Amino acid sequence: xxxxxxxxxxxxxxxxxxxxxxxxxxxxxxxxxxxxxxxxxxxxxxxxxxxxxxxxxxxxxxxxxxxxxxxxxxxxxxxxxxxxxxxxxxxxxxxxxxxxxxxxxxxxxxxxxxxxxxxxxxxxxxxxxxxxxxxxxxxxxxxxxxxxxxxxxxxxxxxxxxxxxxxxxxxxxxxxxxxxxxxxxxxxxxxxxxxxxxxxxxxxxxxxxxxxxxxxxxxxxxxxxxxxxxxxxxxxxxxxxxxxxxxxxxxxxxxxxxxxxxxxxxxxxxxxxxxxxxxxxxxxxxxxxxxxxxxxxxxxxxxx
Amino acid sequence: xxxxxxxxxxxxxxxxxxxxxxxxxxxxxxxxxxxxxxxxxxxxxxxxxxxxxxxxxxxxxxxxxxxxxxxxxxxxxxxxxxxxxxxxxxxxxxxxxxxxxxxxxxxxxxxxxxxxxxxxxxxxxxxxxxxxxxxxxxxxxxxxxxxxxxxxxxxxxxxxxxxxxxxxxxxxxxxxxxxxxxxxxxxxxxxxxxxxxxxxxxxxxxxxxxxxxxxxxxxxxxxxxxxxxxxxxxxxxxxxxxxxxxxxxxxxxxxxxxxxxxxxxxxxxxxxxxxxxxxxxxxxxxxxxxxxxxxxxxxxxxxxxxxxxxxxxxxxxxxxxxxxxxxxxxxxxxxxxxxxxxxxxxxxxxxxxxxxxxxxxxxxxxxxxxxxxxxxxxxxxxxxxxxxxxxxxxxxxxx
Numbered sequence: 043x044x045x046x047x048x049x050x051x052x053x054x055x056x057x058x059x060x061x062x063x064x065x066x067x068x069x070x071x072x073x074x075x076x077x078x079x080x081x082x083x084x085x086x087x088x089x090x091x092x093x094x095x096x097x098x099x100x101x102x103x104x105x106x107x108x109x110x111x112x113x114x115x116x117x118x119x120x121x122x123x124x125x126x127x128x129x130x131x132x133x134x135x136x137x138x139x140x141x142x143x144x145x146x147x148x149x150x151x152x153x154x155x156x157x158x159x160x161x162x163x164x165x166x167x168x169x170x171x172x173x174x175x176x177x178x179x180x181x182x183x184x185x186x187x188x189x190x191x192x193x194x195x196x197x198x199x200x201x202x203x204x205x206x207x208x209x210x211x212x213x214x215x216x217x218x219x220x221x222x223x224x225x226x227x228x229x230x231x232x233x234x235x236x237x238x239x240x241x242x243x244x245x246x247x248x249x250x251x252x253x254x255x256x257x258x259x260x261x262x263x264x265x266x267x268x269x270x271x272x273x274x275x276x277x278x279x280x281x282x283x284x285x286x287x288x289x290x291x292x293x294x295x296x297x298x299x300x301x302x303x304x305x306x307x308x309x310x311x312x313x314x315x316x317x318x319x320x321x322x323x324x325x326x327x328x329x330x331x332x333x334x335x336x337x338x339x340x341x342x343x344x345x346x
Numbered sequence: 347x348x349x350x351x352x353x354x355x356x357x358x359x360x361x362x363x364x365x366x367x368x369x370x371x372x373x374x375x376x377x378x379x380x381x382x383x384x385x386x387x388x389x390x391x392x393x394x395x396x397x398x399x400x401x402x403x404x405x406x407x408x409x410x411x412x413x414x415x416x417x418x419x420x421x422x423x424x425x426x427x428x429x430x431x432x433x434x435x436x437x438x439x440x441x442x443x444x445x446x447x448x449x450x451x452x453x454x455x456x457x458x459x460x461x462x463x464x465x466x467x468x469x470x471x472x473x474x475x476x477x478x479x480x481x482x483x484x485x486x487x488x489x490x491x492x493x494x495x496x497x498x499x500x501x502x503x504x505x506x507x508x509x510x511x512x513x514x515x516x517x518x519x520x521x522x523x524x525x526x527x528x529x530x531x532x533x534x535x536x537x538x539x540x541x542x543x544x545x546x547x548x549x550x551x552x553x554x555x556x557x558x559x560x561x562x563x564x565x566x567x568x569x570x571x572x573x574x575x576x577x578x579x580x581x582x583x584x585x586x587x588x589x590x591x592x593x594x595x596x597x598x599x600x601x602x603x604x605x606x607x608x609x610x611x612x613x614x615x616x617x618x619x620x621x622x623x624x625x626x627x628x629x630x631x632x633x634x635x636x637x638x639x640x641x642x643x644x645x646x647x648x649x650x651x652x653x654x655x656x657x658x659x660x661x662x663x664x665x666x667x668x669x670x671x672x673x674x675x676x677x678x679x680x681x682x683x684x685x686x687x688x689x690x691x692x693x694x695x696x697x698x699x700x701x702x703x704x705x706x707x708x709x710x711x712x713x714x715x716x717x718x719x720x721x722x723x724x725x726x727x728x729x730x731x732x733x734x735x736x737x738x739x740x741x742x743x744x745x
Contacts, residue, residue, distance in 0.1 A: 044565075045561060045562070045564075045565045048561045048564075049558060049561055052555075052557040052558050052561060055557065056555060056557075159578075159581075159612055161611060161612050161613070161614055163614055163615075164589060169589075170591075171590070171591050179591060181589050181590055181591070183589060184557065252585075253555070253582075253585065253586060253589070254554045254555065254582050254585075255554070255578040255579075255581040255582045255585075255612065257578045260554070260578075263552050263554065264554075295557075295558050298558040298559070299558050299561065299562060302547070302548075311546070315546060315548055316524075318548075319524035319548040319550075320524075322550070323524075323550050
């Protein structure tokens with residue numbers, strides 16, 4: 043039972059990270075119709091900025107500021123310099139351009155920050171574990187991660203449902219042409235949304251940096267899972283991203299925890315290990331396939 | 347407009363001339379006698395996150411060169427970056443073979459090695475491996491022109507199994523990524539470990555977060571864990587292991603390439619207290635090792651990793667053989683004999699080559715602890731295997 047609760051917390055924490063990445067990606071994909079492969083790189087930029095800022099200043103708060111500023115500004119620069127020229131083009135052009143940007147960003151980051159990955163320790167006030175339940179100590183950093191994920195969800199809900207910008211974002215997700223026809227400066231809205239996506243990536247980067255290795259290519263690894271999340275949740279929908287992120291987080295976490303054990307009870311160990319390793323890797327894609335069979339637009343699509 | 351195009355033509359012509367000069371120069375140097383340098387094809391990984399390993403390999407190898415000579419014979423290193431892509435490495439090797447190069451080394455990953463070695467051997471070249479020693483080339487498929495100066499991959503894990511026996515662990519959980527090298531690692535460990543394996547957990551190859559696996563380790567309550575996660579995954583694993591509080595109750599045992607000098611820097615305090623199987627560490631107590639560490643620090647202002655040490659020893663092994671044939675590697679039989687004799691002072695201590703031309707050497711149990719000045723170093727605890735070969739040597743038939 044304790045193990046189950048711990049694994050659920052692990053799933054929540056992974057889900058929180060996926061949500062921070064997916065909410066930005068789903069807005070960019072849903073509203074602007076841009077397939078942005080650079081999204082993972084923004085997360086890497088955030089992590090690098092945070093790690094080196096913490097290394098220079100020793101303060102985690104400065105690290106957060108650096109990550110948000112770095113990733114947010116880089117997102118705006120990308121949008122203004124490259125992506126905005128491709129809105130009217132085919133998806134293939136966007137994929138090619140943003141794939142190129144991944145390579146560019148990787149090289150640029152290794153030129154600026156060096157090949158040696160910067161080290162970022164867990165800040166002192168988040169070190170160690172707390173007793174969540176009797177017999178269950180859980181790392182404070184991971185709890186903080188879940189907490190920040192919750193705050194981001196609430197914050198985005200307020201932003202999208204109770205502000206003018208949010209209204210435009212929702213309207214944009216429903217019908218881009220109409221919003222633009224009503225005299226809204228759609229260009230500026232796009233830049234803002236792209237920047238917001240960058241900010242969220244930066245936040246995910248700074249939270250992940252103390253737990254994961256900060257390295258070139260860390261963004262590509264998480265990018266595919268993020269796309270799975272927004273496809274499951276429904277493209278363009280923040281609520282969908284939240285549900286998708288939690289679902290993927292749980293399926294991945296609990297699958298990794300219980301699938302090998304379950305199979306070992308049914309099959310001889312040598313077969314079970316190989317099979318479960320494969321099944322665990324595939325579990326989120328199986329989930330995606332099932333969701334798409336039942337609901338081809340995702341669980342909570344923006345345009346139903 | 348004409349001025350621009352003519353200046354471009356000049357540049358292009360100069361460029362072509364330079365390329366031609368390179369193409370024509372290479373075979374010339376390889377065909378002439380020992381007076382001109384012997385060219386060594388050196389393909390390694392200098393870019394990508396693993397690029398630091400290639401840098402250490404290159405720098406360690408070059409440290410063994412004395413005024414451009416190895417064993418008194420002038421040598422020229424032709425260094426190529428493979429970007430950790432077997433296809434790139436294969437292309438580079440083919441180019442070098444065509445330009446007449448007969449002696450190769452440098453590759454630092456098993457999968458890249460598998461792409462390079464067959465081509466080199468078919469062309470009648472000699473390959474001396476300075477890092478990977480995959481099982482495929484150690485048994486039936488061994489070759490008289492293929493030497494491994496580092497270790498056979500499995501031996502490292504077998505030494506770890508012996509270490510676990512010595513440390514008195516009875517119930518151990520194993521963790522490795524689900525791919526060939528990961529499975530080989532755990533098989534190697536199981537070959538020598540006498541206790542009980544209470545859990546065998548395979549992780550995903552690109553996994554970055556291990557919280558789920560760590561929770562399972564906690565619930566299994568083993569005496570120790572043995573884990574093999576190279577590169578970034580290894581850094582993540584060690585950091586998260588320390589953060590979860592598990593490192594206080596369950597000791598961690600690793601093969602030493604899961605935690606090199608650079609990774610200690612990236613993990614910080616998390617490396618403290620980890621046990622590792624090793625053939626050499628910066629703290630190895632012999633004069634050759636001390637001189638090497640000092641010279642490396644002086645030349646490159648950083649601490650050498652085991653990769654640098656392996657490259658340095660390999661360079662000296664090649665040097666000893668070059669000396670024996672006075673730089674004329676067309677006397678291939680004599681060159682091979684000299685390599686097989688391995689007359690050189692290895693930084694790691696005792697060293698000889700077995701029947702499959704893989705090393706027979708000592709393996710140690712080491713521990714990462716803080717030294718007097720507060721740095722984490724890999725100290726030698728004790729020897730776990732003496733004159734240890736590998737499990738595949740018996741299957742190798744070299745005429």
